[in-house]
Amino acid sequence: MNNILVVNVNWLGDVIFSSPVFRALKEAYPQARIICLAVPRVKEILESIPFIDEIIIYDEKGKHASLTAKLGLIYSLRKKKFDIAFLLHRSLTRALFVFLAGIPRRVGYDTKGRGFFLTHKVKPLAGEAHRSDHYLHVIESYGISVRDRRTQLNVTSQSKEEVSGMLTAENVRPEDEIVVINPGGNWDLKRWPVENFAKLVDHLMNEGRWKVVIAGAPQDVPLFETIISHSKDKPINLTGKTTLKQLMALMQRARLVISADSGPLHLASSVGTDVIGIFGPTRPEITGPRGSGRGAILQHDVGCNRKACYHLKCPDNICMKSISVEDVLTKFNKIIE
Structure with missing residues (x-):
């Protein structure tokens, strides 16, 4: 496993709750490069989460609003030659992106009719689970163990x-x-x-x-x-x-x-x-x-x-x-x- 893409969520608190995902991925694949796709407003938080090697911004209401720009983003993802994508975001559009980017393994929740675009369909957790556990469940369903479920941010x-x-x-x-x-x-x-x-x-x-x-x-x-x-x-x-x-x-x-x-x-x-x-x-x-x-x-x-x-x-x-x-x-x- 060389290149891993994590398609993250859109809001400050939720992105913080996603932070243990990156720790667990780095522990499972210490040599892999972990790259995160997310919207502009959470960039500062992502820069503070340990174990993220690169951030790709998807500006869906700005730079990437047009179809041409979206196709350009998909092409740039394809060039990265990702081995796998973990979709924490439940968006149909993002599932389509990783599908069109040719990423061979695509792991995410089978909701909103996007199962066709996934190779590993994750069933949602039952009951009222913590938001962080919903994100961790995506990687756990792929067989990745989570040793530490705490959220973590680094201060410069x-x-x-x-x-x-x-x-x-x-x-x-x-x-x-x-x-x-x-x-x-x-x-x-x-x-x-x-x-x-x-x-x-x-x-x-x-x-x-x-x-x-x-x-x-x-x-x-x-x-x-x-x-x-x-x-x-x-x-x-x-x-x-x-x-x-x-x-x-x-x-x-x-x-x-x-x-x-x-x-x-x-x-x-x-x-x-x-x-x-x-x-x-x-x-x-x-x-x-x-x-x-x-x-x-x-x-x-x-x-x-x-x-x-x-x-x-x-x-x-x-x-x-x-x-x-x-x-x-x-x-x-x-x-x-």
Whole structure:
């Protein structure tokens, strides 16, 4: 086995969950070159996953939108002379790509009518398996053993230096202990109430031991401003001020990260930092943290969240509101003991 193609998924958290796939492949085929095909928005994460030798970007809405560009991509894949392709993505189009690229062994889920394009058809896992296990199941079905199922991301020395400079500018000394709070989420129902975040910030800052940093994407800036408007104290604001790799370095610098079920929660866990995950409508059995950092999960059974809930027009978001500041602080104190 010389060249292996992994067709990856499209979203930040899911790509993080795919990271143990590459470790297992490299352990099974240490001499092989492992190449990953994925969309542009996850490139930075892929660059941080160990054991990926090359990344091929499929820009389906940009550079590769036209039929001619897609054919050009297929031709470039054919020239690589891959021995095998593992399709973590369930897209019919991607299955067609690897088929037309002439890859002799094609392993993936037999869904969406794409079985014709696969040489090894994988049956989906029964029940509510963790997202990471769905990806690992693809390679396990081919006979590859998985020794370590933890997610892992590498932090660059450059990113560490850049974050150190940011924190120094905020009067954070190397010996100071940091708590990072990520209040954002990719949909509103996964967000803990801003009033609770404000109370949590005040409590941690009043202890005098912690430097509290609020982080997030540029679109989370209004959320940060709302939290500040409810807070007595002002935490350090790095919302929208870091790249993805710098955010990883910040998470690794932290003593603990507090976040809802979102990409930054999994970033933190995957760089080895302890986390508190605040879960409401989603299920930790499916999307809980899988990294080497210790993970404390907070979720209350309110009836409607016994299975993952995607009722985006929920009128009261009771599953997140039911988790109190005291609940979070209890978990926090147990972890730092």
